[in-house]
Amino acid sequence: MNVKALIRTVNHTLKLHNLFPENSRILVACSGGPDSMALLHLLQDIATHRHTEYELGVAIVDHCIRPESKDEVLWLRNQVEILGLPFYTAIFDVPKLSKEQKLSEETIGRHVRYQWLTGIAQSEGYDYIAVAHHKDDQAESILAHLIRGTGLNGLTGMAVVSNDYTVPVVRPLLDVTKEELLLYLKEKDISYCIDSTNEDVRYQRNRIRHCIIPELKAINPIVIDAIVRLGASVREDISLISNLTDMAFDELVTISDEGAFISRRGLRKKPLSIQRRLWQRLVSIFDPEIKLTTAHQEQLLDIVNTGEGKTFNIKSIKVSAQCDTIKVYCKH
Template identity: 80%
Template sequence: MNVKALIRRVNHTLKLHKLFPEHSRILIACSGGPDSMALLHLLQDIAAHRHTKYKLGIAIVDHSIRPESKDEVLWLQNQVDALGLSFYTTTFDVPTLSKDLKLSEETVGRQVRYQWLNEIAHSEGYDYIAVAHHKDDQAESILAHLIRGTGLNGLTGMAVVSHDYDIPVIRPLLDVTKEELLAYLADRKLTYCIDSTNDDIRYQRNRIRHRIIPELESINPNVVDAIARLGCSVSEDLAVISNLTVQAFERLVTIDKNEMRLSRKALRKEPVAIQRRLWQRLMSSIDSDITLTTAHQEQLLDIVNTGEGKTFTIKSIKVTAQCDTIKVYCKH
């Protein structure tokens, strides 16, 4: 295991995205497992590599799913205290919340965890939240989207920098495999906890990890790298398509006080890929919570391709088409 090469690679990811400048304050989401313990120590190594200091804080959520989770929180607190770092913890009853909200434990756990991390980062003055997703997680995420059904957005996987919350969420390890992280921990003689639920194939991600990925690796041993490269390639292509969509919006859409107008004839000349994204942009500019389904998109394409009078309604938005003019407006 070449630890220096690993540190340089993670540092390269951070430099590429202009992340963690001198004296950054970074809140690390840590479960005590191998991935997040590796992230904690790698960030300390990178600070030394850059001849700077970071203010690191460690945050752990007890999801109340496993009886041993309380002991893991205490174990991690002892580790963090020994390093002289700030420590934050909270507890959520995720199984109960999951039943009440009729959502999976995975979904609820992710929602409450990120919301709490953002609140702590805000109140304690951290610049970034760092999470330990790595290349294998990226491959699993892309496969999960593919299995559920996705467009190009789902094939991009997770971004190194995410702005879903007020505080940016950073994934420094997306170019590092799980195997490399375990080798790093072994080389540094670092300890960590093992989450027994990671082997529970009732969870979709675990089925992908323990059954689907190994089967794919029997066909292509480098399938994780291949899927991660696909995600990068799709991201690059989407950036071009997004730029073309912005240009089409500026060229085709007329905005008045209470409505947006565009020409059926002009819209028909655009590639379908641009039309679909243009519709999503139109809807989001009125109501940011609206995400168009495939069925919605097909209805909107039908409005464009026919000369008949048509009306389409989704939540608070109404689309009407008469002759060549399409109008989009809030119906309230």
């Protein structure tokens, strides 16, 4: 894919989702690495392609994981000054936070990064946050979820637009590969930094990238495309199942001040996939933080399929079944 074709592909992705209209203010999350440097320059190319202007800002977080990260921030600051763009930076001691909170550096890093990016975007009036995940990242993400056993939802991968934060997070590069981005950088003579931790296979994502994907490519050279197609297909199926779950919810669930009520007999008639999603939705009404495990779902299935009186507790939620009625409510 040449430069023009790459610009057209990214532009097509953005158009499909009605993203980045004229004069959009976009905060680009940039590490100085090849992916994010390609994103930064591609957004400028797309503005030219569309005969419009964007107000771009560049934001980088120093996670304090590598000694060279300070120099990379300074290098990126210089690059951004040459482009004449606003520059934002923050320092978080991720290894320290990781030990204190007993979470992985990847998890802590992602949390503090997005929290800070959202804060900057809000305070500085940006409409979008742009991040540089590409097609290879998408395939790796789907494989990571598959390995963890997250069910269908995990197989959908990353969305082009995520509204999980107060400012939309956009992934314009999900339809292009890492190889295409590297060719773009070479063609346009754009420099970038190399993050040495990307080679460290102690990190799960790197192990998938450097060990598992090459093995899969030996079996199927276009495995990246195959995995990404799977994600898109699952996303379509989940959309249908979600609509059917909405209909079942409206049909079977009654909500009052005392809690939510549902018929055992009515629930038994629904497919298992709908039952599982109904239970998650019911529980989320009272505590959005609760994610039902497979063990929870099996116990709930047992309650539905027996006619006996039963009670079941999930953290702050109580499920009580008497005769045909199951009541779900919050314990006080």
